[in-house]
Amino acid sequence: TINIERLKSRMLKMAQIGGTDRGGVSRLALSDQEKEARALFIQWLNELNMEVRVDDFGNIYGRLEGKDPNASPVMTGSHLDTVPKGGKFDGTLGVLAALEAIETMKESGIEPACPVEIVSFTNEEGARFAPQMLGSGAITGKFSKEYVYQRTDQKGLTFQSELERIGYLGEERNRPGKIASFIELHIEQGPILDSEKIAIGVVEGIAGFSWMEIKLAGQSDHSGSTPMNMRRDSLVAASSIIHEIYNWAMSKKDGTVATVGTIRTVPGIINAIPGETMFSLDIRNSDPVQLKECVKEVTRLINHIAREKQIECTVDEIASNQPIHFSPFLIETLENVCKESQLPYKKMISGAGHDSMYLNQVTDTVMIFVPSTDGKSHCEEEHTSWEDIEKGISVLYKTLCKLVNP
Amino acid sequence: TINIERLKSRMLKMAQIGGTDRGGVSRLALSDQEKEARALFIQWLNELNMEVRVDDFGNIYGRLEGKDPNASPVMTGSHLDTVPKGGKFDGTLGVLAALEAIETMKESGIEPACPVEIVSFTNEEGARFAPQMLGSGAITGKFSKEYVYQRTDQKGLTFQSELERIGYLGEERNRPGKIASFIELHIEQGPILDSEKIAIGVVEGIAGFSWMEIKLAGQSDHSGSTPMNMRRDSLVAASSIIHEIYNWAMSKKDGTVATVGTIRTVPGIINAIPGETMFSLDIRNSDPVQLKECVKEVTRLINHIAREKQIECTVDEIASNQPIHFSPFLIETLENVCKESQLPYKKMISGAGHDSMYLNQVTDTVMIFVPSTDGKSHCEEEHTSWEDIEKGISVLYKTLCKLVNP
Numbered sequence: 001t002i003n004i005e006r007l008k009s010r011m012l013k014m015a016q017i018g019g020t021d022r023g024g025v026s027r028l029a030l031s032d033q034e035k036e037a038r039a040l041f042i043q044w045l046n047e048l049n050m051e052v053r054v055d056d057f058g059n060i061y062g063r064l065e066g067k068d069p070n071a072s073p074v075m076t077g078s079h080l081d082t083v084p085k086g087g088k089f090d091g092t093l094g095v096l097a098a099l100e101a102i103e104t105m106k107e108s109g110i111e112p113a114c115p116v117e118i119v120s121f122t123n124e125e126g127a128r129f130a131p132q133m134l135g136s137g138a139i140t141g142k143f144s145k146e147y148v149y150q151r152t153d154q155k156g157l158t159f160q161s162e163l164e165r166i167g168y169l170g171e172e173r174n175r176p177g178k179i180a181s182f183i184e185l186h187i188e189q190g191p192i193l194d195s196e197k198i199a200i201g202v203v204e205g206i207a208g209f210s211w212m213e214i215k216l217a218g219q220s221d222h223s224g225s226t227p228m229n230m231r232r233d234s235l236v237a238a239s240s241i242i243h244e245i246y247n248w249a250m251s252k253k254d255g256t257v258a259t260v261g262t263i264r265t266v267p268g269i270i271n272a273i274p275g276e277t278m279f280s281l282d283i284r285n286s287d288p289v290q291l292k293e294c295v296k297e298v299t300r301l302i303n304h305i306a307r308e309k310q311i312e313c314t315v316d317e318i319a320s321n322q323p324i325h326f327s328p329f330l331i332e333t334l335e336n337v338c339k340e341s342q343l344p345y346k347k348m349i350s351g352a353g354h355d356s357m358y359l360n361q362v363t364d365t366v367m368i369f370v371p372s373t374d375g376k377s378h379c380e381e382e383h384t385s386w387e388d389i390e391k392g393i394s395v396l397y398k399t400l401c402k403l404v405n406p
Numbered sequence: 407t408i409n410i411e412r413l414k415s416r417m418l419k420m421a422q423i424g425g426t427d428r429g430g431v432s433r434l435a436l437s438d439q440e441k442e443a444r445a446l447f448i449q450w451l452n453e454l455n456m457e458v459r460v461d462d463f464g465n466i467y468g469r470l471e472g473k474d475p476n477a478s479p480v481m482t483g484s485h486l487d488t489v490p491k492g493g494k495f496d497g498t499l500g501v502l503a504a505l506e507a508i509e510t511m512k513e514s515g516i517e518p519a520c521p522v523e524i525v526s527f528t529n530e531e532g533a534r535f536a537p538q539m540l541g542s543g544a545i546t547g548k549f550s551k552e553y554v555y556q557r558t559d560q561k562g563l564t565f566q567s568e569l570e571r572i573g574y575l576g577e578e579r580n581r582p583g584k585i586a587s588f589i590e591l592h593i594e595q596g597p598i599l600d601s602e603k604i605a606i607g608v609v610e611g612i613a614g615f616s617w618m619e620i621k622l623a624g625q626s627d628h629s630g631s632t633p634m635n636m637r638r639d640s641l642v643a644a645s646s647i648i649h650e651i652y653n654w655a656m657s658k659k660d661g662t663v664a665t666v667g668t669i670r671t672v673p674g675i676i677n678a679i680p681g682e683t684m685f686s687l688d689i690r691n692s693d694p695v696q697l698k699e700c701v702k703e704v705t706r707l708i709n710h711i712a713r714e715k716q717i718e719c720t721v722d723e724i725a726s727n728q729p730i731h732f733s734p735f736l737i738e739t740l741e742n743v744c745k746e747s748q749l750p751y752k753k754m755i756s757g758a759g760h761d762s763m764y765l766n767q768v769t770d771t772v773m774i775f776v777p778s779t780d781g782k783s784h785c786e787e788e789h790t791s792w793e794d795i796e797k798g799i800s801v802l803y804k805t806l807c808k809l810v811n812p
């Protein structure tokens with residue numbers, strides 16, 4: 001059975017890489033810290049005698065051979081990058097849970113009929129290189145290689161140059177071929193399981209998202225000598241808009257969420273009226289028709305307020321994906337494992353995007369959620385109890401056992 | 407008389423240093439560009455046989471000796487630094503107008519009874535090192551040397567280290583002694599003269615200001631998986647506050663202006679609810695009692711909205727100065743010059759701060775304004791017609807002549 005102490009010690013060791021003084025982790029994709037995390041992961045794969053490959057997007061695979069080496073592998077894993085001042089569980093848990101499951105499998109003398117692969121995908125968060133889930137999107141046909149390589153961070157550094165710099169630009173032939181199935185354990189990053197005191201979420205699908213960039217242009221002027229009634233202040237307009245987007249999303253009551261996470265003014269000094277204001281918008285909805293309608297409504301709302309305030313306005317969608325539904329067969333498999341283990345579970349939709357979202361396009365996919373205390377994630381306070389983690393990994397382990405020896 | 411072509415050619419030459427492709431200037435205090443501008447200014451001072459000094463804040467003085475070298479100098483000038491993407495007139499005009507006035511004085515064979523000094527003050531804008539007017543504030547007792555030297559820019563570089571780097575850390579003994587009077591020509595940076603088609607503003611005083619930093623703390627969470635009704639979004643609160651500050655200032659009708667110029671979120675990524683939002687606030691009023699009342703009212707308003715939204719909040723005043731009134735004697739002198747020259751003028755208050763604000767604490771001071779087209783300033787479109795500039799410099803010249811030979 002699962003060795004939770006071993007898992008815990010690996011989790012805490014990994015959390016030191018990029019660890020913050022308030023118990024969180026800052027380990028952005030392709031940073032020096034993430035490079036160090038990759039090396040530690042590979043060391044652990046080696047200790048398990050797994051064969052390591054790195055593909056041309058820096059995705060790392062560890063392979064345990066099956067009785068039939070020509071069979072398609074069952075794959076499991078997640079990501080090692082974090083947002084700035086994020087938590088130690090988001091992504092990392094899915095990678096190290098996979099290690100723990102395989103190690104347990106080996107210890108139990110289980111010989112898989114097909115190969116099993118553990119994967120860590122590059123830049124899941126999108127915190128450094130937008131959009132999110134570049135590594136998994138790239139190998140499943142969502143993004144072209146050119147597109148991924150040209151993504152740039154705030155300093156103007158490209159995905160490709162940073163991948164090269166940290167020494168993880170691998171070979172195209174190392175991408176996976178046909179995958180038999182994909183399963184990802186992840187923290188919920190929301191409040192539902194925690195508030196209902198249920199340890200296991202059987203994830204049926206992922207909400208679709210639209211990521212937008214809004215640019216408002218008014219007139220930059222001197223803050224001291226321009227009378228209030230002669231201003232065209234782009235930040236005042238942005239403030240109205242951000243507040244109205246919030247009210248709009250609050251009133252929807254269909255699970256729509258809308259978030260403005262970044263904002264910037266130009267010239268961006270204390271004594272000039274902001275001539276330009278740029279901000280991001282992240283909208284999610286689990287229904288494809290509703291999501292489309294949301295984007296329309298919010299674009300109308302933004303343009304309406306901007307017009308009212310005589311501010312020029314552009315709204316650009318920089319990334320999006322339809323809501324997805326996971327494999328009914330795998331959902332049922334997960335439910336059966338939970339029932340056999342007498343573990344209460346909840347079927348649910350993920351509001352957060354995950355690598356599984358894109359894997360689902362190429363193979364049978366499913367996810368297991370474990371609770372996030374108070375629903376907190378993408379923050380240093382992110383937490384999940386080791387008891388819940390143990391339950392989650394045991395479900396992952398038992399499901400993998402069924403999949404590798406059907 | 408004034409040689410407007412000579413002035414124009416110097417203005418355009420100076421505008422190339424840090425010139426932007428849209429006709430503006432980016433020449434931040436103590437940058438490489440500003441270093442180059444300093445060298446050109448000193449070259450021109452040398453060509454006029456003026457004795458050049460640099461003090462321990464990088465303020466540059468050019469001195470034309472008077473018949474009585476022991477008399478206190480009449481001083482005139484402004485600053486050469488600009489905001490990012492600022493204009494070519496703000497500050498620079500006052501420095502080069504001073505050069506033009508002195509050159510005209512020499513050509514006219516006028517021998518001043520007392521010395522005349524041209525000055526260019528360091529970091530008037532406060533765009534790189536907050537607060538504004540550090541160089542003039544330092545030599546007039548507003549700021550201590552330690553305080554000025556420790557100001558840091560966004561990159562963490564200090565005023566002192568940058569002053570040293572560009573080679574303008576001069577000697578304390580080069581600061582001016584007693585100054586007989588100070589006069590500064592500047593663009594209005596507001597719309598009044600332009601809209602009333604009057605070329606000359608006789609500036610009676612400068613509005614007081616309070617610069618504040620507001621910090622809001624809510625809860626950072628995942629943008630996709632945190633339901634709308636479970637959020638404590640610091641940016642949504644900031645948006646409300648910024649909008650209400652605007653409405654509050656609009657409703658004052660007593661000339662109060664309030665501006666939020668900069669804003670930043672933490673973690674500052676597209677898929678996290680902003681846990682923290684920081685923004686600046688610049689409030690101005692020409693009445694000291696009203697200014698104090700404004701700061702109180704706006705602080706109450708900020709705290710009220712923050713409390714309502716369950717967001718923690720701190721409001722810090724980072725710089726302030728009382729409204730000031732210029733020398734009645736110099737105001738009258740300016741008026742007399744305008745009347746003798748049959749130039750219509752308008753007595754007015756400056757909303758923008760100027761080095762004259764601090765010089766006024768140590769000597770008789772006054773300012774001359776020339777119009778800003780459409781009131782635009784701190785932007786690349788900043789403009790003043792050469793006709794208006796010629797009128798402004800002739801008033802400066804004639805006033806200087808009266809002051810140096812009373």
Ligand SMILES: NC(=O)NCCC(=O)O
Nearest residue numbers: 124125132352353630677
């Ligand atoms: N799970 C997670 O944090 N993914 C990052 C991409 C997203 O914002 O959905």
Ligand SMILES: NC(=O)NCCC(=O)O
Nearest residue numbers: 224271530531538758759
């Ligand atoms: N005149 C001017 O732009 N001064 C900068 C300091 C201020 O904002 O008042």
